[in-house]
Amino acid sequence: MAGIPFDLQLLNLCAALLLLLSFAMLAQRRIVTLVNLLALQGALLFVATLLLAWRTGQHHLYFSAALTLALKVIFLPWLLHRLIRRLQVYWDTEPLLNISGTMLAGIVVVVFAFGLAEPISALASTATRNSIGIAVAVVLLSFITMITRRKAMSQVVGFLSMENGLFFGAMSATYGMPMIVEFGVALDVLVAVLVLGIFFFQIREQFDSLDLHHLESLKEDQ
């Protein structure tokens, strides 16, 4: 560890904190805090991208850092907060698994992800290749967040956090995707959240609740 340059140490710290934030999201029951954690995750991603851009001298990474800041740290959390206020959903119902159980499942998933990423990082030649495992773990943990929640709102937060994980994975494996792909993905996420926002209102109109449990039955009288 002592032989690694300081900026790489900082990048490793960012990676570790991203993993920690994913667990914090897994444990969080309040939706408002969940959105704040998502914004924090975006901010960490922004810092990591900036550091990497500075380290490698790749100019397009500065653009993706700016995109991350604008979209994931400022716009999307603002939009989600607004939706939360308008829909009056502050708490998720009790998750399907209790918190401690979810956490332990999360650890198993992290071990799996690290094992999965090992051959990939052996092939990669970037300085940040060790973080690929963390990126995979963040994606899988976001999956668990989506699976164990009932409210549509927290599932969308899980979805966005998954996208963050994918972005971080691309960054650590190949120093980011081509600009055009990154723009495309950012636009997709933006549109997805906007459309899902409209969905929320429709779901609530129909069932008086954002609990996706109601969507499982085909008819109302069942």
Added chain:
Amino acid sequence: MTPIEIITQVLEVLAALAAAPLFLGWVNQCRAWLQNRRAPSLWLPYRGIRKLFHKDAVIAESASPLFRIAPYIVFGTMVVAAAVIPSMGTRLPLTMAADAIALVGLLATARVFMSLAAMDVGTAFGTLGARREMMVGFLAEPALLMIIFVASLISATTALPAITEHLTTQAPALYPSLAFTAIAFTMVLLAENARIPIDNPATHLELTMIHEAMLLEYSARHLALMEWAAALKLFNYACIGFALFIPWGVSTGADSPAALLASIPLLAVKLGVAGAGLALIETVSAKLRVFRAPEFLTAAFLLAVLGLLVHLLLRA
């Protein structure tokens, strides 16, 4: 075994015995200041212990010899634990006897005897406290072991002085794994020492108490030993924390009286800051319901395991 090593060893044990109640008094004083109360004297724990030693012991009729022996065993294990933790110097003759894992075992021995003694008399409160103590203990122990494993992996040894020596001699670097485990260790420290999110040390008759419930049947010298042991436990935990996370300033050379002398004020400063921090944590947090304690300790375990995994992945 050089004379300086023996002096370090003796000095460490004596310092632990003498300073533990002072440390407890300091934490209580900081807590009182933070809560806008008039602070009790720094020497109050000493006075309490002295007063108890002068009283006649009252022992329940149904008590077995175990009940009488337990305070001595608990106190003894805490003294031995203080002897193997490198709080001032790392060249300690006694550390050959016990590494970090054995240290966790020593702490567990104290817990088992304390719980047995609490159940021995057969009062409802004692049994209740013992059960809760075991619940907290069985969750905190794996977390503590994981914390020690992370430090052991970094320095490739389980001997606590060797870990400290390795960490002090290395070039400073950011260790995310150690940062995670430091938080986990703080949580374990709070839980194991009956501090506020898990137990309230100031309470004396409440349905939620854990540590005090186990001591309800004790009086006089037995109680004095138990309270002294509790203070020693807090002191020991603080010193384990220093050994793992802020090891700088501990004397590592074989023959260096100057370094040993310099390490004493540094230890005092570290203890002062740690005590104030502990009081701050206790003031800003609310006591958890007993049934939320497993969640708190699972989080500590999780942080420690995450530290372990991050270390294995990032080599950091």
